[in-house]
Amino acid sequence: MKRPYKLTFLAISLGVALMGYQVSQNYLPHVSTYESAASTEGVNSVSQPLEPKDFLTEEERIENQIQIALDSDPLSLLERGEKALAEQDYQTAYALFAAASELKNATAVYKLASMLEIGAIGGEPDTERALELYQVAAQQGNTDAIMILALYYETGMLVTEDLTKATDYYRMAADKENYQALQWLMDRSRTEPTFATAKQVTQWNLSLAKHGDMNAMVDAGMAYYSGKGAELDKRRALQLFEDAAEAGDDSAHTMLASILLYDRDIERNPAQAVVWLRESAEDGNPRAQAMLGIVTSSLNDIASEGITFDDERAYEWVKKSMNQKYPLSYSYAGQMLLAATGTERDIPQAVAKFEEGARLGNADAMVNLAWQLVHGQGIEKDTARAYQLIKAAADQGYPNAIYNLGWLYEHGHGVKQDYAKAVEHYKAASKLKDPSGTYNLAEMYEFGRGTDADTEHALELYELAHRLGDTRAAEKITTLTKQG
Template sequence: MIPFSLSIGDGLGGIDNAKFSMRNIVVIGFLVISTFSEAAIVCPSMPGAITNVNRDIKSEIEASAGRLGRVSAGNVAIRTEVAAKSLFDKFPNVDRSLALQTMAATYCSMLKNSNLTEVEILNRWETFQDKVLDIRIKTASHKQSSQPTAIAPPNVDKEKTVATSESSKSLEFEETRRKAELGYAGAQNNLGVMYQNGRGVTQDDAKAVEWYRKAASQGLAIAQDNLGFMYQNGKGVPQDDAIAVELHRKAAAQGLALAQNNLGVMYQNGRGVTQNDAKAVEWYRQAGSQGLASAQHNLGFMYQNGMGVPQDDAKAVEWFRQAAAQGNAAAENGLGIMYQTGKGVPRDDAKAVEWYRQAATQGLALAQNNLGVMYQNGRGVTQHDAKALEWYQKAAAQGLAIAQVNLGFMYENGKGVPRDDAKAVEWYRQAAAQGLALAQKNLGFMYENGNGVPQDDAKAVEWYRQAAAQGLALAQNNLGVMYQNGRGVTQDDAKAVEWYQKAAAQGLAIAQVNLGFMYENGKGVPHDDAKAVEWYRQAAAQGLALAQKKLGFMYENGKGVPQDDAKAVEWYQQAAAQGNTAAQKILDAMH
């Protein structure tokens, strides 16, 4: 018997070029780290010196702030200016810096205790701060004005997205720098973001770090978290996970959800701290309970995989759903997986497709690949290779290795596109370079058969070995075939048996047949028909026709089992029913 070698995404090759279809569906969950995207309002403290101001002045200041609390967002700026002017006109000798800080502390507290949404609160607070800064600058020479200190620490301003032209971005940068140089922590953080993203200024990570550090030193949580991100990724500073964790922890202790999520990721991955899934879950839960979508997704992932918590698909779905309701693409993809596999929810391919599509349209490569798989296999949608190809291309273009393999498969088999082995090799090579075992195995098959590349057994063995070393059963089997046949390596039955055993132990039916053959014929192991039968039986139980035929042969000839024509016929019939012509010929001869 010639040993069978299996290859690509849908299976491959062997005796008489027989093909075995083994489609691969890849559904992947992943952790999300969030930076630069949200802010939490941090109120300035009430200055102690203001308590020395007479009761009427203090009451007027608090009343002014109170009236502001009832003003719509669009009128905050003008009403702030009116309130300040009225206050200064009524009490010309008041310390204006302290008065403005009192107004800010009172107004901020009212906002935090209001029923407004986070976005509405941030918009009002940002507008208020801008107007107060203008008032301070206009009155900087007033005889009672003290040093130009900030009214806060104010909260980080949300990074503005209205300005689109380069000139407006430049003006935005200059205004932010002006505020930052006056000591406003929020502006310092925002200036760091602008340098980090090259917004209105040449991109400069070192400058970003400089400004994040200034804001972080004032205790601004979002700046501490952003500075942690820079250390975590070695941007503008030497990479240092321990410092990153310290900064994330400081911000998390202030209740910043982003930092709590990021600290969870550090524990999850054992970066800068001892790996601890339970700690990761603890931080994800704190952030998720504040409504942070990325943390909700991550918590769902932990429940889905039983990491740091008992495995619970229903809870995973619950957290994925909360995050998906906010448009989190990773959670949408996670829900797609749960519906596709029927975990935590009734299996529903149509719903899986719906969630994959939502995530895919946001550009999530994993979801694009998964949507391609659904089109390729006609699950939840009408089978459509061209559509599958389209989604694989989108994901592959983003560098997703499994999508590159799937795209290579489409080119190799002419599905949704004219067959092109060279293109298939190109995509397999890109995925193999990322270390994906399946791609390495497929590339080995292309070299073994000279498809899209010059035939080269040595290169085939090289790629099979890389994939086999990662534990891929198909590659282990194929490497065994190369050793058994002396292709690309010195012929060595013992080595062949070693690799067949590894693959067979993982339940790969074709490897179990190949291992049975080695025992039946005493190749690389002592001859042992009983062992051969044992391996043939395991493969036959998986429905492999070749194994069923071999088992029939063993019963017919009493090898490793008592001779039994009835059992032989039974196994031959099962093989013949699957189209095994050799088994059918034996049955014809027996009758």
């Protein structure tokens, strides 16, 4: 995966102005007697921990003893070296970094490599030895060294381009939660679906979330919420969504609201959902505006606890969303026009809103338009078109559309009546926790339509439909329980 060439990290990490850089003639020259095992192809990883004798010259080690005798604290040597570097006293900086390297300080090894690469020592760049020292610093765990090697192998700078090696280094840096490395791996996983497992992607997102990446918080939350890429944990998902919402992510606001309104696996909190929606709606988010409109209207008969309805204001929110051409808002507007909620009843105008929402590809609008076509309300009756619309919405995976497709097969509207296919679609809708689909599936088992009669299983399904919010199920549960 190639990207545009970027400036190296050297100018930043060293604080050296490369433009107009002049090399003093009295700098410590590179020792020509040193025999390096490095090559321009890079250095193989060493399995055993490296000793200073493996990467410092004999002359450097002798000089180091003087520095170490005066100061044996590697962090102090490093700090003094960085001060000398800032003062452009390269010879002193190099000597201090070398002494700290003798004491196995990985940052000091990286600094030595950086100075050698740009020719701060000896007057000429020594990329061969610099690469070797970058390898040493990387092996010792220095993230800067790991990242510079990743960049070099990715771009072919100083080494032969090798995406496999670049990826290995980016993975090493990601294990240290380096933000740039994590972003690189995530970018590649998006363009190459087989590059990483869903579980690995979730781990990268969790690491990015620690850096405050809102998109990563939402993606990790979705993994925990769906159980895809992480073990199902809706409470952890909620925390991640909340973190993203508090950081200002609009998608997290609406995701939180949907869960708090409709997910019965957690303690629902419609009033808090409205708080999240209003915050995002006032910032101009069209999805939040549409959701806030329908939720704060009297059409909300599923999750209304703690909500004060205001139909006129609700319709205004929906209109704001329509002004931004948000597809779902047209479906909500159509429903409100049909029910005279926050506005006068206007069936033809309702149908027009459904038509526009369907044209924009919204599954809910397709289903609502289909119902008008089935009943010939505000539009000429056309069950064949109704079937096509509902099937198109079902093909999007919309649970309510899948349920309605089953209903069409059960009653033979726009398609030949087929109880078996009705059961098939009700089952699919029930798996997606659609309450109406679950209720209708229970009826099919109760009366033996499209399947063998099974009142025990029917009762289980009615109980599930009741938990999902279907108000019709309570009476069925009472009846079948009395029958035994």
